[in-house]
Amino acid sequence: MKIDSTQPLEYSTEQNRLNILGFWIFLGAEIMLFATLFTSYFVYENRTGSGPGGADIFEITPVLIETILLLTSSFTIGLAIHAMRIQRTKAMLGFFAITLVLGAAFLGVEIYEFIHYYHVGATLQTSAFTGILLTTLGTHGAHVMFGLFWGIFIFIQIKKQGLTPQTANKSFIFSLYWHFLDVMWIFIFSFIYLKGMM
Amino acid sequence: MEFFERFAIPHPSPMIYASMVAIGLVTIAIIVGISYFKKWGYLWNEWLTTTDHKRIGIMYIISALLMLFRGGADAVMMRLQTAVPENTFLDAQHYNEVFTTHGVVMIFFMAMAFIIGLMNYIIPLQIGARDVAFPRLNALSFWLYFAGAMLFNISFVIGGSPDAGWTNYYPLASTDFSTSVGVNYYNWALQISGIGTLMSGINFITTIIKMRAPGMTLMKMPMFVWSALITNIIIVFAFPVLTIALLMGTFDRQFGTFFFASENGGMDMMWANLFWIWGHPEVYILILPAFGIYSQIIATFSERNLYGYTSMVVSMVAISLLSFLVWVHHFFTMGHDAMTNSIFSITTMAIAVPTGIKIFNWLLTMWKGKIRFTTPMLYSIAFIPLFTIGGVTGVMLAIASADYQYHNTMFLVAHFHNVIIPGVVFAMIAGLIYWWPKMFGFMLNEKIGKWAFWFIVVGFCFSFFPMYITGLDGQARRMYTYSEATGFGPLSMLSFFGASLLAAGFAIIVYNIYYSFRNAPRNIGDDPWNARSLEWATHNPVPEYNFAVTPEVVSSEALWDAKKRGHNLFKDKIEKIHMPNNTGWPIIMAGLFFVFGFSFVFFIWAGVILSGLAILGCMAYRSFEKDDGRYISVEEIKETEDKFGGANE
Numbered sequence: 001m002k003i004d005s006t007q008p009l010e011y012s013t014e015q016n017r018l019n020i021l022g023f024w025i026f027l028g029a030e031i032m033l034f035a036t037l038f039t040s041y042f043v044y045e046n047r048t049g050s051g052p053g054g055a056d057i058f059e060i061t062p063v064l065i066e067t068i069l070l071l072t073s074s075f076t077i078g079l080a081i082h083a084m085r086i087q088r089t090k091a092m093l094g095f096f097a098i099t100l101v102l103g104a105a106f107l108g109v110e111i112y113e114f115i116h117y118y119h120v121g122a123t124l125q126t127s128a129f130t131g132i133l134l135t136t137l138g139t140h141g142a143h144v145m146f147g148l149f150w151g152i153f154i155f156i157q158i159k160k161q162g163l164t165p166q167t168a169n170k171s172f173i174f175s176l177y178w179h180f181l182d183v184m185w186i187f188i189f190s191f192i193y194l195k196g197m198m
Numbered sequence: 199m200e201f202f203e204r205f206a207i208p209h210p211s212p213m214i215y216a217s218m219v220a221i222g223l224v225t226i227a228i229i230v231g232i233s234y235f236k237k238w239g240y241l242w243n244e245w246l247t248t249t250d251h252k253r254i255g256i257m258y259i260i261s262a263l264l265m266l267f268r269g270g271a272d273a274v275m276m277r278l279q280t281a282v283p284e285n286t287f288l289d290a291q292h293y294n295e296v297f298t299t300h301g302v303v304m305i306f307f308m309a310m311a312f313i314i315g316l317m318n319y320i321i322p323l324q325i326g327a328r329d330v331a332f333p334r335l336n337a338l339s340f341w342l343y344f345a346g347a348m349l350f351n352i353s354f355v356i357g358g359s360p361d362a363g364w365t366n367y368y369p370l371a372s373t374d375f376s377t378s379v380g381v382n383y384y385n386w387a388l389q390i391s392g393i394g395t396l397m398s399g400i401n402f403i404t405t406i407i408k409m410r411a412p413g414m415t416l417m418k419m420p421m422f423v424w425s426a427l428i429t430n431i432i433i434v435f436a437f438p439v440l441t442i443a444l445l446m447g448t449f450d451r452q453f454g455t456f457f458f459a460s461e462n463g464g465m466d467m468m469w470a471n472l473f474w475i476w477g478h479p480e481v482y483i484l485i486l487p488a489f490g491i492y493s494q495i496i497a498t499f500s501e502r503n504l505y506g507y508t509s510m511v512v513s514m515v516a517i518s519l520l521s522f523l524v525w526v527h528h529f530f531t532m533g534h535d536a537m538t539n540s541i542f543s544i545t546t547m548a549i550a551v552p553t554g555i556k557i558f559n560w561l562l563t564m565w566k567g568k569i570r571f572t573t574p575m576l577y578s579i580a581f582i583p584l585f586t587i588g589g590v591t592g593v594m595l596a597i598a599s600a601d602y603q604y605h606n607t608m609f610l611v612a613h614f615h616n617v618i619i620p621g622v623v624f625a626m627i628a629g630l631i632y633w634w635p636k637m638f639g640f641m642l643n644e645k646i647g648k649w650a651f652w653f654i655v656v657g658f659c660f661s662f663f664p665m666y667i668t669g670l671d672g673q674a675r676r677m678y679t680y681s682e683a684t685g686f687g688p689l690s691m692l693s694f695f696g697a698s699l700l701a702a703g704f705a706i707i708v709y710n711i712y713y714s715f716r717n718a719p720r721n722i723g724d725d726p727w728n729a730r731s732l733e734w735a736t737h738n739p740v741p742e743y744n745f746a747v748t749p750e751v752v753s754s755e756a757l758w759d760a761k762k763r764g765h766n767l768f769k770d771k772i773e774k775i776h777m778p779n780n781t782g783w784p785i786i787m788a789g790l791f792f793v794f795g796f797s798f799v800f801f802i803w804a805g806v807i808l809s810g811l812a813i814l815g816c817m818a819y820r821s822f823e824k825d826d827g828r829y830i831s832v833e834e835i836k837e838t839e840d841k842f843g844g845a846n847e
């Protein structure tokens with residue numbers, strides 16, 4: 001494998017460069033996936049049938065906590081990649097771990113939120129509106145969950161193998177994924193929660 | 199016992215029992231055959247675990263041909279049933295199942311697979327690459343497609359086929375009206391193979407952007423590569439919409455949500471919209487690669503550079519953008535205001551403009567060319583007028599007010615078969631014949647090939663042109679029978695006659711493969727068609743590393759200019775070549791996806807959870823696996839090249 005040392009580690013082999021481009025294209029597909037969910041959400045937003053509407057069930061506190069947790073985790077994964085670039089493996093692992101812990105906390109609060117919806121009578125089977133709300137949030141949450149496991153695997157690999165072109169490449173791609181989930185959350189926050197509560 | 203009752207067919211008939219027996223016997227025969235000839239090891243090591251784009255391409259094409267025969271059998275059954283008025287060969291329910299599986303099999307499992315198969319084989323060769331960007335992912339794509347196809351195909355013997363049309367409109371597809379598990383099969387089979395397609399899309403875009411031979415700028419790519427690039431971009435943007443639509447459909451049918459219901463806020467038109475936002479781009483996913491194939495073939499057999507290269511590219515880009523802006527033309531009659539219909543009417547007609555430009559470019563390529571009437575060229579020549587007729591009737595359908603007359607009649611059926619058969623199917627046959635020597639090292643017999651061509655072209659015309667007339671007379675599509683008084687009888691009989699000719703044409707192609715395999719000479723050299731692009735600059739059949747030396751390109755007709763102007767394509771000397779290793783994980787994961795889909799179809803939650811966990815386990819294993827591939831040594835390359843009669847240095 002040819003290693004080009006003028007490039008940052010994550011870009012240093014041909015396969016690494018292919019992986020990163022491929023992942024960007026994958027994110028393009030993910031954008032379409034979420035765009036379809038958002039479009040459907042807007043269509044069903046006021047089609048609440050006999051169930052509650054957004055203003056009836058949204059609670060600002062858990063949503064704000066989730067937002068802060070996820071935004072911070074996006075910041076810390078950025079720091080992790082920065083640490084990786086300057087070859088500080090320990091610092092990188094630290095920030096990586098913080099990111100994952102924040103992600104797990106986010107999921108915890110989201111699960112609490114879902115239980116709340118269940119108790120106020122907003123389930124998948126209540127109306128088209130609650131259905132699409134939970135499907136959209138659930139798709140995002142499932143992505144975060146998937147990311148957590150993936151992140152843990154990468155964490156273990158860096159711990160074992162140190163920073164190699166492969167592990168650096170994986171971490172960088174993971175950070176793209178994580179930022180992407182953050183951006184999607186900002187859309188969810190603004191166009192589902194804020195708009196719904198207004 | 200109760201557990202097994204769910205697998206019973208809701209609407210059995212002797213034919214279905216007969217096919218159950220046939221499937222059972224064929225499976226046993228295959229297993230016994232492979233064991234008897236001790237081919238399991240060969241099959242596993244050389245094919246099932248391969249990551250070679252060429253072998254994956256061939257597996258796609260073989261599967262597509264199998265699906266062509268499955269879908270073709272459906273088609274013949276439909277034409278047989280409607281050949282005479284008041285026929286009782288199929289009853290209404292069976293007819294519904296047959297037209298549904300025909301559409302799904304042909305679009306998803308035949309046409310898509312054929313196209314992706316050809317792209318797999320040809321694209322890396324045309325850009326002078328060693329493989330695709332992600333060879334393992336490529337294998338996974340294929341096996342997911344295959345798992346989806348198999349899942350779909352067992353539906354008619356286990357639990358019942360889907361019966362709501364390939365468009366699967368709600369409320370018809372809801373549990374109120376489609377009570378069997380058929381539509382669940384539809385959802386999961388398409389979901390699983392759709393994931394595979396999406397990954398192929400990502401793979402090919404990366405490959406084409408990053409792995410072209412030195413000197414091959416974007417505007418020097420062969421036209422098939424351009425068409426593949428644009429097609430795959432459409433795939434990446436269109437398929438996620440289908441993913442979500444199928445997910446919502448699954449939730450409605452299996453978890454009792456109300457997305458496409460008529461109560462509690464649901465909206466059945468939402469499915470139609472999402473389906474066609476994916477569906478219309480899908481028809482261009484099928485046709486653009488076909489355009490690319492015709493461009494290669496017409497230029498080769500006219501012995502001229504493709505006319506209007508830039509305008510070809512620009513019109514494909516225009517088509518790809520417009521293809522996302524026309525979906526409403528599939529339901530002009532379903533309650534929009536005049537303004538909406540007018541806008542989508544105009545965008546639809548606008549697509550005919552770039553399409554027309556391409557038609558003229560092909561004609562002008564042939565103009566003053568030295569045309570060689572080979573079989574692939576015959577298909578390409580027949581494509582031009584026939585496809586144009588299909589395009590013209592498309593523009594007729596695009597007139598929203600007039601569409602109230604044609605919509606969901608046989609006229610529509612005639613339109614889309616008129617664009618898909620001369621457009622897509624002819625291209626696939628022509629491409630297969632054209633690239634056959636590349637794949638297998640011998641040519642298909644031209645004389646038999648031309649017989650098949652005439653059967654297929656004439657058969658096509660007789661099958662589908664009568665439908666334009668009965669459609670205008672008001673014959674609705676998807677009706678299992680009609681009364682004598684309608685007067686549709688004679689033309690329907692003619693259509694059945696045409697379908698028989700088509701079937702005979704395909705049978706002749708199969709015979710041709712057998713005949714040529716036995717009799718065709720193997721010493722055909724590297725460039726039997728006197729072709730123009732890079733894939734013909736290496737040997738037939740292609741060695742596993744594709745090119746002993748990476749080619750360097752100076753023009754869009756790389757090989758032609760090398761031959762005529764004496765460019766040297768291979769300047770470097772031979773070096774060791776890096777290749778990906780084989781891997782069993784893709785087929786294992788796809789098998790798990792099959793179990794997952796099957797369990798979900800039947801609400802077997804234990805199966806869903808176990809296979810789901812196993813899939814995640816595979817991913818985890820893959821994450822930790824280290825696999826840097828292997829190298830082919832210089833000696834080995836030299837030896838192989840010598841066998842082919844010397845290296846292309």
Ligand code: HEM
Pocket residue numbers: 365481482484485527528529546547549550553588589590591592593595596597601604605606610613614617618621622
């Ligand atoms: C000039 C280009 C074309 C135009 C203007 C056009 C227009 C239309 C319109 C307006 C409809 C809907 C009619 C109705 O439901 O009443 C339609 C249906 C359809 N077209 Fe085209 N079309 C064109 C090219 C193509 C091509 C190239 C393909 C495929 C390769 C294609 C495949 C189909 C299919 C599959 C359907 C409908 C299937 C169904 O409802 O089951 N069309 N077309």
Ligand SMILES: [Cu+2]
Pocket residue numbers: 477478481524525527528
């Ligand atoms: Cu369309």
